[in-house]
Structures are given as structure tokens and as C-alpha cells.
Amino acid sequence: MTITLRNVTKEYHMGDIIVRALAGVNLEITAGELTAIMGPSGSGKSTLMNILGCLDIPTSGSYTIDGQEVGTLNDDELAITRNKKIGFVFQNFNLLPRMSALQNVALPMVYAGVNKKDRMETAARALSMVGLEDRRDHRPNELSGGQRQRVAIARSLVNNPAIIMADEPTGNLDTKSGNEIMEIFCNLNNQGRTIILVTHEPEIADFTRRILHVRDGEIVRDETRGEAKQCS
Numbered sequence: 040m041t042i043t044l045r046n047v048t049k050e051y052h053m054g055d056i057i058v059r060a061l062a063g064v065n066l067e068i069t070a071g072e073l074t075a076i077m078g079p080s081g082s083g084k085s086t087l088m089n090i091l092g093c094l095d096i097p098t099s100g101s102y103t104i105d106g107q108e109v110g111t112l113n114d115d116e117l118a119i120t121r122n123k124k125i126g127f128v129f130q131n132f133n134l135l136p137r138m139s140a141l142q143n144v145a146l147p148m149v150y151a152g153v154n155k156k157d158r159m160e161t162a163a164r165a166l167s168m169v170g171l172e173d174r175r176d177h178r179p180n181e182l183s184g185g186q187r188q189r190v191a192i193a194r195s196l197v198n199n200p201a202i203i204m205a206d207e208p209t210g211n212l213d214t215k216s217g218n219e220i221m222e223i224f225c226n227l228n229n230q231g232r233t234i235i236l237v238t239h240e241p242e243i244a245d246f247t248r249r250i251l252h253v254r255d256g257e258i259v260r261d262e263t264r265g266e267a268k269q270c271s
């Protein structure tokens with residue numbers, strides 16, 4: 040699953056004012072990469088993530104996933120592409136408070152029309168992959184921050200996406216929990232999943248081999264390092 044951006048711009052119209060959030064971005068990410076996006080507030084990171092995650096389309100330029108042009112899809116087609124190919128993890132976990140860990144993890148499969156027995160089996164398996172098989176009946180407020188984010192990662196996995204997009208996934212966690220979350224991403228990456236994450240923290244970016252530095256809507260530096268922090 041290769042994803043390619045060619046000369047992508049994104050403009051927001053605010054009345055008469057046009058805000059250019061992305062200005063001619065070129066980027067190729069091949070299957071199985073673990074990539075960090077860094078940059079100051081307002082530089083265009085979220086806009087880039089929204090386009091990569093098929094939540095929004097470019098104003099101009101081309102975005103292809105495995106050769107399929109995304110920019111010409113209508114909203115329904117965009118949603119289908121998103122649900123099949125991409126898992127999302129957020130800074131604030133976005134778990135439903137009245138549901139158990141297991142029910143939260145199973146939710147994307149409700150929308151995908153999977154029957155209840157398969158949903159529960161797949162959700163239980165995803166929870167074991169993040170080491171939370173003994174927390175399946177806990178609600179989010181009965182879990183630590185790191186455990187909540189692990190539930191969110193399990194939820195991102197259940198439709199078996201090729202790409203996981205994570206926006207500041209460790210932003211609300213202490214160092215130890217943040218490192219545990221990065222270990223999980225490392226392991227998922229070692230299984231061949233493409234992972235793209237936004238972070239402000241250099242220590243988190245150290246888990247990746249590639250860092251895209253964004254400034255004023257452009258990728259000003261595409262940094263590849265020989266070594267990344269090893270996952271155990």
C-alpha cells in the first residue's frame with residue numbers, strides 16, 4: 040500500500056480570506072513505514088493528516104492510495120476507503136464513556152455490518168494484542184491513560200487497516216505510558232502496517248526512522264535516520 044501526494048495544496052475559504060494550509064506538498068510513503076510528522080502549531084500537520092486519512096480532499100494536486108486517486112471520490116466513496124484502509128488514534132482517545140473496553144473496540148465493526156459473535160471475538164483478540172485481555176469489561180474511567188490509549192489502538196485495528204494514523208497519540212500520557220504506546224506501534228509496524236503519527240516530542244519521534252518536518256504548509260525537511268529506538 041503506497042501512498043503518494045503530488046503537488047497537493049489545501050485552501051480554506053473564510054469569507055473573502057483564503058488560508059493556504061498546504062502549499063505544494065510532494066510525498067511518498069511506502070507500505071510498512073513508520074513515519075513521524077513534526078512542526079509548529081498552525082504549520083499544516085492536521086490538514087496533512089486529514090488528507091492522508093481520507094477525511095478531506097486536496098484543493099488541487101493528486102493523492103493516490105495504491106494508484107487509486109482519492110481527490111475525485113465523493114463523500115460516500117471517501118468514507119468506504121477510510122473504513123477499509125485506515126485506522127485512527129487520537130490524543131484524547133475518543134472512547135465512549137458508557138461502554139466497556141470490549142464494546143468500544145467492537146464499535147467500528149458495528150458500522151461495518153459484522154455480526155455480533157464475530158465482533159466480540161475480533162474485539163477480544165484486538166484487546167489481547169495490546170495486553171488488555173483482563174480489562175475488557177472496564178469502562179474508560181476505570182482505566183489509566185495509557186490503558187485507554189491501548190483500547191483506542193485496539194479499536195483502530197479491528198477492520199484490519201493497512202494504515203494507522205495517530206494524531207499526538209502520547210500527548211496526554213506520562214513518559215512511561217507514552218513509551219509503552221510507542222512499543223505497541225513499533226510491534227504493529229514490524230507486522231507490516233504503515234503508521235503515520237504527529238508528535239511534538241523528539242523522544243517519541245526517535246522511535247521512527249523517518250521524520251517529516253512541516254513549516255507553513257510545506258515539508259521543509261524529509262529526514263531519514265539509519266537507526267530508530269528499538270522496540271523490545
Ligand code: ADP
Pocket residue numbers: 051052053058059060078079080081082083084085086087
Ligand atoms: P497544525 O495541525 O500544524 O496546527 P493545521 O493544519 O491545523 O496546523 O492548520 C494550518 C493552517 O490552516 C492554519 O493557519 C489554520 O489556521 C488553518 N486552518 C486549519 N483548519 C482550518 C479550517 N477548517 N478553516 C480555516 N482555516 C483552517
Ligand code: ADP
Pocket residue numbers: 174177180181182183184185186
Ligand atoms: P498506572 O499506574 O498503570 O498508570 P493507575 O494507577 O491509574 O494505572 O491504575 C492502576 C490499575 O487500577 C489499572 O490497571 C486500572 O485498570 C485500575 N483502575 C484505575 N482506576 C480505576 C477505577 N476508577 N476503577 C477501577 N479500576 C481502576
